[in-house]
Amino acid sequence: MDTENPIEVKQRTRTEITLKQLRKNRTAMVGLGMLIVIFILCIGAPIFAPHAPDDVDLDRGLKPGFWSKDGIAGYPLGTDNLGRDILSRLLYGGRVTLSVGFVALAFALVAGTLLGLTAGYKGGIIDSALMRIADILFAYPALLLALVVAGTLGRGIDKAMLAIGIVYTPQMARIIRSAVLSIKEMEYIEAEHSLGASDWRIVFKHVLPNSLAPLIVYSTLMLATAILDAAALGFLGVGAQPPSPEWGLSLSIARKYLVTGAWWAATFPGIAILISVISLNMLGDGLRDALDPRLKGGTKI
Amino acid sequence: MKEYILKRLGLLVIVLIGVSIITFSLVRLAPGDPAVHLAGEHASPQVLENIREKYHLNDPIYVQYFYWLRMALQGDLGRSIESRDLVINEIMERLPMTLELTLFAIVIASIIGILAGVISAVKQYSIADYGVMIGALFGVSMPVFWLGLMLIYIFSLQLGLTPVAGRLTTGIVLERITGMYVLDSILTLNWPAFVDSLKHLILPGFALATIPMATVARMTRSSMLEVLRQDFIRTERAKGLSERSVIYKHAVKNALIPIVTVIGMELGMLMGGAVLTETIFTLPGLGKYIADAILAYDYPVVQGFTLFFATLFVVVNLITDIIYVYIDPRIKYEG
Numbered sequence: 067m068d069t070e071n072p073i074e075v076k077q078r079t080r081t082e083i084t085l086k087q088l089r090k091n092r093t094a095m096v097g098l099g100m101l102i103v104i105f106i107l108c109i110g111a112p113i114f115a116p117h118a119p120d121d122v123d124l125d126r127g128l129k130p131g132f133w134s135k136d137g138i139a140g141y142p143l144g145t146d147n148l149g150r151d152i153l154s155r156l157l158y159g160g161r162v163t164l165s166v167g168f169v170a171l172a173f174a175l176v177a178g179t180l181l182g183l184t185a186g187y188k189g190g191i192i193d194s195a196l197m198r199i200a201d202i203l204f205a206y207p208a209l210l211l212a213l214v215v216a217g218t219l220g221r222g223i224d225k226a227m228l229a230i231g232i233v234y235t236p237q238m239a240r241i242i243r244s245a246v247l248s249i250k251e252m253e254y255i256e257a258e259h260s261l262g263a264s265d266w267r268i269v270f271k272h273v274l275p276n277s278l279a280p281l282i283v284y285s286t287l288m289l290a291t292a293i294l295d296a297a298a299l300g301f302l303g304v305g306a307q308p309p310s311p312e313w314g315l316s317l318s319i320a321r322k323y324l325v326t327g328a329w330w331a332a333t334f335p336g337i338a339i340l341i342s343v344i345s346l347n348m349l350g351d352g353l354r355d356a357l358d359p360r361l362k363g364g365t366k367i
Numbered sequence: 368m369k370e371y372i373l374k375r376l377g378l379l380v381i382v383l384i385g386v387s388i389i390t391f392s393l394v395r396l397a398p399g400d401p402a403v404h405l406a407g408e409h410a411s412p413q414v415l416e417n418i419r420e421k422y423h424l425n426d427p428i429y430v431q432y433f434y435w436l437r438m439a440l441q442g443d444l445g446r447s448i449e450s451r452d453l454v455i456n457e458i459m460e461r462l463p464m465t466l467e468l469t470l471f472a473i474v475i476a477s478i479i480g481i482l483a484g485v486i487s488a489v490k491q492y493s494i495a496d497y498g499v500m501i502g503a504l505f506g507v508s509m510p511v512f513w514l515g516l517m518l519i520y521i522f523s524l525q526l527g528l529t530p531v532a533g534r535l536t537t538g539i540v541l542e543r544i545t546g547m548y549v550l551d552s553i554l555t556l557n558w559p560a561f562v563d564s565l566k567h568l569i570l571p572g573f574a575l576a577t578i579p580m581a582t583v584a585r586m587t588r589s590s591m592l593e594v595l596r597q598d599f600i601r602t603e604r605a606k607g608l609s610e611r612s613v614i615y616k617h618a619v620k621n622a623l624i625p626i627v628t629v630i631g632m633e634l635g636m637l638m639g640g641a642v643l644t645e646t647i648f649t650l651p652g653l654g655k656y657i658a659d660a661i662l663a664y665d666y667p668v669v670q671g672f673t674l675f676f677a678t679l680f681v682v683v684n685l686i687t688d689i690i691y692v693y694i695d696p697r698i699k700y701e702g
């Protein structure tokens with residue numbers, strides 16, 4: 067405590083103000099809380115999972131869980147067609163589905179930021195060329211493009227990551243570009259110029275930090291759809307391959323057994339996807355309201 | 368206005384050329400020898416050589432591109448490796464089914480979405496508002512393929528209310544006019560076929576409508592809230608117009624303008640959803656066609672479909688933009 071200066075006015079940085087606003091936003095906090103729980107459970111899968119995700123035993127195939135007296139002890143959410151524990155597969159599967167979403171987003175974030183900064187800051191022919199390429203990539207619905215790219219590259223989660231990353235890059239580039247355009251014309255940037263600052267210095271010292279708000283908001287919301295797309299690719303058979311516990315793939319396999327009445331094998335992976343995506347959307351909406359009030363309302367990427 | 372449309376059409380041509388280059392290279396970058404894809408694994412070197420000659424595979428890549436583009440412009444998108452049929456014929460055969468599904472979905476999504484959004488905005492912070500917003504949050508976060516499976520499980524398998532898959536129960540006869548079964552049955556006044564095809568359409572239609580419905584509801588709400596705060600609404604109220612007339616005659620009309628673009632954008636996006644929906648409900652549409660082709664490495668289909676679809680998508684987007692400019696005179700006609 068500073069006793070010498072009792073009436074000191076507390077100076078708050080922008081980050082502090084934002085964090086304070088964010089903490090007041092109940093939706094965002096609930097979303098964040100749910101996300102943290104999901105991450106801990108998935109990262110700690112080896113600790114929390116009661117069984118190995120690939121512990122096959124056909125004798126206990128498609129057994130129901132805690133809600134039925136036909137269930138087996140130790141398998142609270144029942145078993146899948148190969149007798150594997152659904153709860154354990156959910157925890158391990160989250161690692162796959164969520165990391166496909168994360169890596170794809172990271173790819174789009176890096177590539178999109180570089181392209182968007184270049185387009186917005188340089189302007190001119192480079193800008194027009196990059197934006198026309200973005201227009202061309204926008205000529206496909208995201209999931210369809212991801213499907214075609216993943217299908218062309220081959221099967222597997224690495225291909226799915228790359229495919230979704232490529233699809234999201236132009237969206238990210240557009241967001242960064244428009245943020246750059248609005249900052250570029252400001253007087254203090256002009257002042258930096260006249261002081262002889264290099265382009266890169268201006269971009270990384272001023273333009274990028276000031277574009278962070280929309281970047282964080284849209285990254286969160288995009289991660290939500292990236293996870294949906296990751297699961298969709300797994301479901302369609304071009305993403306994760308068996309015996310991966312990936313959520314979309316698990317759903318697609320379990321789908322055949324719905325007719326036999328074994329609803330649990332298809333239900334729980336879907337709920338896991340839904341909860342993860344809802345948490346991200348809650349956090350994203352809350353961040354948007356706290357970080358960038360101008361974006362408030364139904365903004366669409 | 369005319370200038371704006373011309374400018375957009377010019378841009379459209381550039382985008383389409385880009386799309387064709389990307390589509391062409393995408394498939395050519397795929398691993399494997401295209402001649403082997405066409406002739407099969409066990410073809411003799413002589414057969415492979417003949418195929419390379421026939422399809423100009425020995426020419427430089429840009430020459431191949433022009434051959435391919437020339438054929439595509441004449442409507443020849445090649446033949447499917449699986450069925451040996453012309454890709455363009457297969458697309459045309461499946462287009463009505465997908466069109467019917469997506470139009471059905473977008474109609475449900477627009478009606479329910481706009482209604483929910485308006486109620487939500489008019490009764491802001493009421494229970495109804497929270498209900499709509501929570502519903503919309505679930506809607507935008509919904510894995511469509513999972514929702515489809517749950518709907519089948521509940522309504523088809525458990526309750527027996529709707530069929531599990533397909534478009535029409537075998538035994539019901541329907542004359543094919545447009546290929547959209549619900550429309551065809553209305554045109555031919557075929558009541559049993561109408562009921563049956565609608566029953567087949569309702570679950571996939573609803574599953575597909577979920578995401579756009581939620582998006583439209585959110586957009587309508589925020590757009591309505593904005594309009595309700597504006598001066599002219601205050602003037603209307605001050606003039607003594609009834610609240611009902613203020614809201615439904617004046618506010619909704621203005622709030623709907625941005626919604627048109629959203630609906631147009633969602634219409635294109637629905638195609639991505641149709642891949643999933645048609646796969647789940649085993650519907651013989653374009654979505655299932657492309658998903659199957661990708662899994663079977665049927666490259667001519669992938670290539671032809673991608674080109675065809677991107678063209679359709681770009682044109683739909685252009686039409687939406689033009690309608691948007693037309694109904695909202697405040698928009699400046701700039702690219």
